[in-house]
Amino acid sequence: MRVMWKWLRACGIGVLLMAMASLPALASAAVTQVDFEAAKSDAVAFLDGHTEELASVADAIWSYAELGFQEFKSSDVLKRLLEKYGFKVEMGVAGMPTAMVATWGSGGPVIGFTGEYDALPGLSQKAVPYKEPVVEGAPGHGCGHNLLGTTGAASAIALKHAMEKHGISGTVKFFGCPAEESGSAKIFMAREGIFDGTDVVLDNHPANKFEAESGVHTSALMLLRITFTGKSAHAGSAPWDGVSALDAANIMGVAVEYLREHLYFTNRIHYIIQEGGAWPNIVPDKVVVMAYVRDTDDRLPETYKKFENCVKAGALASGCSYDVQVIKAYHQKHSNDALAKLIYKNMEQIGLPEWAEEEQSFAKEVQKNMGKDQTGLPDKLIFTPPPAVFTGGGSTDVGEISLVAPVATLRTPCWPKGIPGHSWGVVAVGSTSIGHKGMLIGAKVLTSTAVDLIADPEQLKKVKDEFGELSERIPYQPYVPKEVGPELDMFESEMAKWRPLMEPHYVEPKL
Structure with missing residues (x-):
């Protein structure tokens, strides 16, 4: 018996101890065995399989065309979409009834997506290539925010789908940000700490180009x-x-x-x-x-x-x-260079939408009727580095996010080249297959970028280190003091005037 015990101690227990010692390594190997490329493919396939549903959400928001802080129907549609796919949605964040945070998952990393859904005054327009309002003088989505909000929500849902299917841990958030054009909700959301603890925020905006940009381009x-x-x-x-x-x-x-x-x-x-x-x-x-x-x-x-x-x-x-x-x-927007480059890498992998002949014809007719060169739809990928000399320009409340979390913006190809934002030409394509394709491509790129960040902790560290340097150089200090809140009623009477005239033209989402 003693001989047997000595043998076990010499051999069996040693083997057992060696096996136990190797368990952490085996567990680590199991984690690294996640096929992240397959996860990206599944996210893209999910988006392809839900195109009709997502397009119907964007079209519903397009038809509501609600002005800043009055986006009650628009925010509700996005809330219902996110809840349908398992997100917990908190409405009324930072004291704004139409602001929201949707959350799924737990632990890190925490990946956030932004969404906006407010329209612009006086830009009512039918989905035709010539100027013809739905209701003369009523609001319209002249900056494509019906597509922007849906792109952000779709990205969050597709990422959740891929993470769940492949056993990937982490947290996904969607930040619903009302009144970008007027009251700029992100000011108050950032001031109240809504974005705190988010490792990366992936932003998007419809445009007449397909672009990722780095550095400071806004005032x-x-x-x-x-x-x-x-x-x-x-x-x-x-x-x-x-x-x-x-x-x-x-x-x-x-x-x-x-x-x-x-x-x-x-x-x-x-x-x-x-x-x-x-x-x-x-x-x-x-x-x-x-x-x-x-x-x-x-x-x-x-x-x-x-x-x-x-x-x-x-x-x-x-x-x-x-x-x-x-x-x-609000502040200038500081687009994270490492994050912008990763977005561009995924733009290259996903590619441009395949535009149909009738879509090109529609786009050229819009261009013709707006006095622009008839060059059709976006046809190249653009990476814009920091400007050699900043000369001033437009502004966005995404600047507030950029000082509290790493952020970069993908400009999605949703309207014809040369067509300016805040015009009837943007509204005209916002509920067509042109806008839908740009929206879907944007969601594919952002979701794929998010998977890459989860797959490669070193890449995520690079993004966060760059943000850390920015924070040391420019500590976040809100311009708007605590005692000043959002002006929630700035368009209340305006929307009360237009809603009864617009309601007969509303379309409902296929949820």
């Missing part, structure tokens, strides 16, 4: 409401008894025009008189001006002070009082 922005208050009087018989708020606004405008020469070339100032008085023979006692002030993050505070001096000048010269209200303000 920081402030949206201001300036109210001049004077004193009304009869403009004919006693104008000397009046104090004209319109004079104050006009003097402000003249001062701004002279100021432009002395501002850096990255600056943009544009404004409108929203309320200019009641009637010509009444000295206006109240005038409201809406203004955008744009610049680089480092110059914006100084540019704003100079603009405010123009406001003061108008008030002082006319004898009015004034009030400046900051409605929203």
Whole structure:
């Protein structure tokens, strides 16, 4: 018996101990045996198999065309879609009823996708290649946000499908961000920590090209409401008894025009008189001006002070009082270079949509009717590096995300080349197969990028390290103070006016 025990100790137990010691390595090997390329293929196949459903969601949102913070039907459609595929959806985040966070999974990495779904005023348009509104003067999806929101949700759902099928751990999130065009929900979502803990945020936007971009290509922005208050009087018989708020606004405008020469070339100032008085023979006692002030993050505070001096000048010269209200303000967008390059790699793998002859003909007819060259639909892949010199330009509240989590944007090929955003031509293709194909390609690229990030921890670390360097250089500091909340009712009366006229044209999703 003792001999046997000695033998077991010498051989059997040793073998057993060796086997036990190897278990972690075997477990590790099991993890690395996940076929991530197969996972990507399954995600793409899932999207192909759900094209009709996803297109119907985008078309429903297109037909609702709801303005900022009024996207009740649009957000509900996306909520229902995400819940159908197993996501837990929290509505009303950061104090905004139409903002949402949808979550599936647990642990890391945490991959987020963005979605927007607000329309633009006055851009109602049928799905025809010539200008013809559905309802004259009503809103329309002139920036393709019906496609944007659906692309983000579809990407999250397809990634969840692949992870579940292949036993891949992690968390998938969809951030539903209302009012990008007006109230800019991402400001308040970032300020309230909604994006905190997200390893990567994959953003998308429909466009007239297929592009990934790196670096800084957008301006920081402030949206201001300036109210001049004077004193009304009869403009004919006693104008000397009046104090004209319109004079104050006009003097402000003249001062701004002279100021432009002395501002850096990255600056943009544009404004409108929203309320200019009641009637010509009444000295206006109240005038409201809406203004955008744009610049680089480092110059914006100084540019704003100079603009405010123009406001003061108008008030002082006319004898009015004034009030400046900051409605929203956000930072430049810093697109993560490592993430943008990974997106482009997947653009190369997925490729452009295959455009049908009738789609090209439709696109060229839109171009013709908008006075553009008839070059058809996007036909190349574009990677845009950081600009050698930043000259200023458009703005996006994705800039807020870029300072709290790594983010990069894929521009999806959803409308004809040369057609500008915020135009009837964008609305015209937004519910056609052209928009649907661009949306689907976008979801395939973003989902594939997400799988790559999960498959390669070193790639994810590279993305996060780059973000860490940005955070050290530019710590996140919200422009909008805590006491300022989203202006939820800015389009409430406008939508109340249009809904009854638009409702007969609504289409419902096939969920």
